Amino acid sequence: MATTNKEPEIITDKNQMRKWSRAIRSQGMTIGLVPTMGYLHEGHLSLINESHKRANVTVVSIYVNPGQFSPSEDLSTYPSDFHGDLLKLMALPGGVDVVFHPRDLYDYKTTTTSSNVNKDIIDEKGGRVVSCVEERGAGHETWVRVEKFEKGLCGKSRPVFFRGVATVVAKLFNIVDPDFAFFGKKDYQQLRIVQRMTRDLDFAVEVIGSEIKRDSDGLALSSRNVHLSPEEREKALSINRSLFRAKSTIEKGQVNCKELRDSVIQAISEAGGKIDYAEIVDQESLEAVEEIKSPVVFCIAAWFGKVRLIDNMEINV
């Protein structure tokens, strides 16, 4: 383990967090925010390094957001290790200044009437769905929706997901008031949604996307990888391997997206994965592309056992 550096201040209260940020701002310093759901890995740490380069101080938020999980998803089993996370942060050169670790960002401690469940989103099968926030009737009514971007790719099988992401990021921006916020490109759709939301709602935040971090075997780092058995993990390498192969095929001149997708779907399926989607989309608009003429990103989601993994590759032609 590397030498221990700075010990971060741990803030759990949103008013205290805001007060801290205002004090920092009043000193003319800039704030970098790295929003995470904890169980930190090298991908997160690389975002913190990016923040060190740009901002005077760095805040890491650790919060598993119930607003982006539907009741049938893995909120309760999402991995967490707060103590381990702190050790990783302290071992990181430069450390971080604050860990913002709120207990519940949807508890307003007010007496306003709670709503009942408000089923506003339709899933793939035409059913109405809610997030874990609405399920428990917290009285939270406001959702930020990047209406077009939230529907495709991961949005198809996770219809409340990006609504929850955009909303919690808006909350974090308002509480932490950062100058910069850092998101990994592994969650490519999330990055684009947050960037579009930031622009469309005029948040004074620069949203920066960082490159995907991979293990030595090429698997994209994810907190969920811990749930993979060794056999599942071996099978899951079909994702990154087929993505790299697709990139090389494109560089040799292949522009037909159907053929590229079919080849990736076949490789992952043969390895034992269950494809959720494999799509080639425009890097900015996230709209599906049939023939590659401009910068695209090849996005994949697939199940290995009970674990759903995503990965992608930007291809700049």
Add this chain to the structure above:
Amino acid sequence: MATTNKEPEIITDKNQMRKWSRAIRSQGMTIGLVPTMGYLHEGHLSLINESHKRANVTVVSIYVNPGQFSPSEDLSTYPSDFHGDLLKLMALPGGVDVVFHPRDLYDYKTTTTSSNVNKDIIDEKGGRVVSCVEERGAGHETWVRVEKFEKGLCGKSRPVFFRGVATVVAKLFNIVDPDFAFFGKKDYQQLRIVQRMTRDLDFAVEVIGSEIKRDSDGLALSSRNVHLSPEEREKALSINRSLFRAKSTIEKGQVNCKELRDSVIQAISEAGGKIDYAEIVDQESLEAVEEIKSPVVFCIAAWFGKVRLIDNMEINV
């Protein structure tokens, strides 16, 4: 005309507005924001007086927000008189510090792909509708939705209205960064939606509602009143008269909302108005009430000729 006071600084650029606010904040001063669509009347001026009491400096925004109008509504005929507004502000004791008068809050001057029209909202007849922002394909994709509150009362006949209001207020909060924001109780549902949004998204803004201002004949002040003919105006008094009568009936012991509503609907209809809605709702949740047991607000919308007017009365039992 009263004596001319302070001449406000007119800011049209959002970056310049933000820079001004940051400079004010760095001096430790607080900012009050009065968002308006212009064509100012005594109701707006009373909000500015509230701001004088609470904040060190006052910003009035004048912006007719296309995001809250559907293409079939009165965006193009909404009254405006910027020069007259400035004269009123200068004549006001204490004046205002800044008039924020952006040309277009949905023009991002970036190269990101514009979306086509995204019809996400369903109207009363089951048709899909959009706002004027989507109709012109501005590439704006992000909308703030106070999902339950946006549907009732005015939301029934104006399905994109509150989505547009919540979104533009979020934008103004991010650009102006106020400590306080002032809204009139005449737009009661709007006030509650803005308050809920502010809480749910953790904006560091205190949203304050001010009492309705009425003309000497009792008609609630509205920029749209200018469109009423003298005859229509006389008929429109049936709204405020029947509301005051209802209040007095309730104070005498009437608790049955159906009877109260029927009586108001009859009075307005007989005067020649066309009722959009007449509802008695809880002051906090805006949910319809059948029997009055706790503080309610009696909300009315009705058409007189081509002019749709709203009014309401809080009744605290």
